[in-house]
């Protein structure tokens with residue numbers, strides 16, 4: 722199996738995982754009703770859980786978009802190249818995060 726085939730497999734698995742996460746978080750997303758006969762602490766707890774769920778949802782959507790873009794890119798020559806410095810992205814990094822478009826060096830520069 723070539724590296725690209727392996728990355729493709731990882732990407733497709735990630736896509737499925739993310740879709741499952743999305744489905745799960747849709748469940749906990751229901752708005753907290755003030756009419757519900759629950760205690761104040763329980764309500765705060767519910768609101769926090771809901772915010773957490775919204776956060777997860779946003780992250781999942783972003784990741785899903787990246788994964789799908791990577792799947793579109795994978796058969797082209799652009800795949801695996803850093804969009805900043807245009808060097809090849811480290812294979813270890815791609816194996817862990819095949820949807821990435823940036824190499825470790827540029828990533829470190831960005832987050833600094």
Ligand SMILES: [Zn+2]
Pocket residue numbers: 803804805806807808823824825826827828
């Ligand atoms: Zn780079």
